[in-house]
Every structure is written in structure tokens, then in C-alpha cells.
Amino acid sequence: QQPVQSPQAVILREGEDAVINCSSSKALYSVHWYRQKHGEAPVFLMILLKGGEQKGHEKISASFNEKKQQSSLYLTASQLSYSGTYFCGTVGGYQKVTFGTGTKLQVIP
Amino acid sequence: ETGVTQSPTHLIKTRGQQVTLRCSSQSGHNTVSWYQQALGQGPQFIFQYYREEENGRGNFPPRFSGLQFPNYSSELNVNALELDDSALYLCASSLDGQRTNYGYTFGSGTRLTVV
Numbered sequence: 001q002q003p004v005q006s007p008q009a010v011i012l013r014e015g016e017d018a019v020i021n022c023s024s025s026k027a028l029y030s031v032h033w034y035r036q037k038h039g040e041a042p043v044f045l046m047i048l049l050k051g052g053e054q055k056g057h058e059k060i061s062a063s064f065n066e067k068k069q070q071s072s073l074y075l076t077a078s079q080l081s082y083s084g085t086y087f088c089g090t091v092g093g094y095q096k097v098t099f100g101t102g103t104k105l106q107v108i109p
Numbered sequence: 110e111t112g113v114t115q116s117p118t119h120l121i122k123t124r125g126q127q128v129t130l131r132c133s134s135q136s137g138h139n140t141v142s143w144y145q146q147a148l149g150q151g152p153q154f155i156f157q158y159y160r161e162e163e164n165g166r167g168n169f170p171p172r173f174s175g176l177q178f179p180n181y182s183s184e185l186n187v188n189a190l191e192l193d194d195s196a197l198y199l200c201a202s203s204l205d206g207q208r209t210n211y212g213y214t215f216g217s218g219t220r221l222t223v224v
Contacts, residue, residue: 030210
């Protein structure tokens with residue numbers, strides 16, 4: 001079952017912060033986060049593993065609550081380059097990534 | 110290191126025809142996953158190949174089939190094309206399909222239009 005993301009869309013001014021949430025109905029081993037710009041392929045941002053180990057890059061952080069089967073992506077001091085659609089990807093039993101419903105983020109000057 | 114390359118970039122086919130999409134995985138990656146992405150939607154999992162074996166399949170009919178070769182490149186074949194098959198097809202490679210702690214590297218996709 002597809003993870004549900006909220007909000008569906010958000011508009012920020014440069015320098016503002018945002019939080020994107022991802023909720024799954026299934027137990028999770030890990031959560032991925034990706035950003036996709038219009039007409040381009042999704043780009044890996046980071047992964048959060050069961051047990052707390054985190055991998056990733058760029059000035060973006062995330063949390064993973066295993067008990068609640070939820071993850072949140074935190075974007076601070078947003079830049080124009082942060083614009084795009086953000087997808088969480090959850091990993092359950094089959095080692096495959098199931099992508100969420102997506103959150104469209106637009107950063108304006 | 111080279112990234113993931115997909116070919117062709119765009120394709121127009123007629124309903125009922127067959128199509129083959131190709132993907133070269135990133136150097137060192139042994140796992141390839143295929144996704145279908147409709148406009149405005151998240152990618153939907155089709156199947157995954159790990160070391161030339163199918164390693165999981167999503168809710169897609171048998172007319173969607175695939176292969177992985179010894180060099181870990183992969184093909185996606187779709188038979189009896191339907192209008193609803195029109196979408197962006199994404200290939201993603203990763204380091205090890207048996208573990209969960211590696212991110213995916215996506216190709217730029219093949220835009221398939223069925224008319």
C-alpha cells in the first residue's frame with residue numbers, strides 16, 4: 001500500500017522552513033527520500049534506517065519513527081533549488097521501495 | 110563513475126504492439142528496479158532484478174516482463190500495449206538488492222506514448 005504524504009503541496013519564500021510527512025500502514029525497515037524536478041528523474045536525498053542510523057547529503061534532515069511508521073523531512077532556510085516534488089520511499093518486506101503520493105514544493109523569491 | 114542510462118528517451122507505439130526498454134545500471138550496482146510513473150503520480154513498482162534473477166514484482170500483469178544480463182544491464186518488455194501503458198518508465202539501480210540501506214540511482218526515463 002502506498003505511503004501517504006502531507007502536505008500535498010506547499011509554497012515557500014526563500015529562507016522559510018518546511019516539513020514534509022510520510023506515513024505508512026506497514027512496518028518499515030527503512031525510509032528513503034527523493035526529490036524530482038519537472039521532467040527529470042528522482043534524485044536520492046537520504047535514507048533512514050531502522051535503529052536510527054542515517055545516511056544522506058545536502059543541508060536537509062529527516063527523522064524516522066519506527067513505532068508510528070512515519071518519517072518527516074525537514075527543509076530549513078529553503079533555497080530556490082529546493083523546488084520540486086518530494087517523494088518518500090518506504091521499504092518493507094520485499095526490499096523494494098514503495099513511493100509515496102508526493103509533495104510538490106515551490107520556493108519563490 | 111557513470112550513472113544510469115536508459116534508451117530510448119521517447120517512444121510512440123500503437124495499441125497492441127510490443128516494446129522493449131533498456132537500462133544500463135551504474136557501475137558497481139547489481140540490482141535494477143523498474144518503475145512506471147504516470148503524470149503527476151509517484152513511481153509505481155513493476156519489478157526488481159538482483160544478480161539476473163527477479164527479486165520481487167508489483168501489481169503489474171504478466172505482459173510486463175524483464176531481463177537482467179551478466180553485466181547487470183536490464184530490459185523491460187511490454188506486450189500487447191494498452192493506452193493506459195502511456196507513462197514515464199524509470200529504471201533505478203542500487204548496490205545490493207538484498208539490503209535496504211542503499212539509495213537508488215535513477216535514469217532519466219523513457220517516455221512511452223501509446224496511441
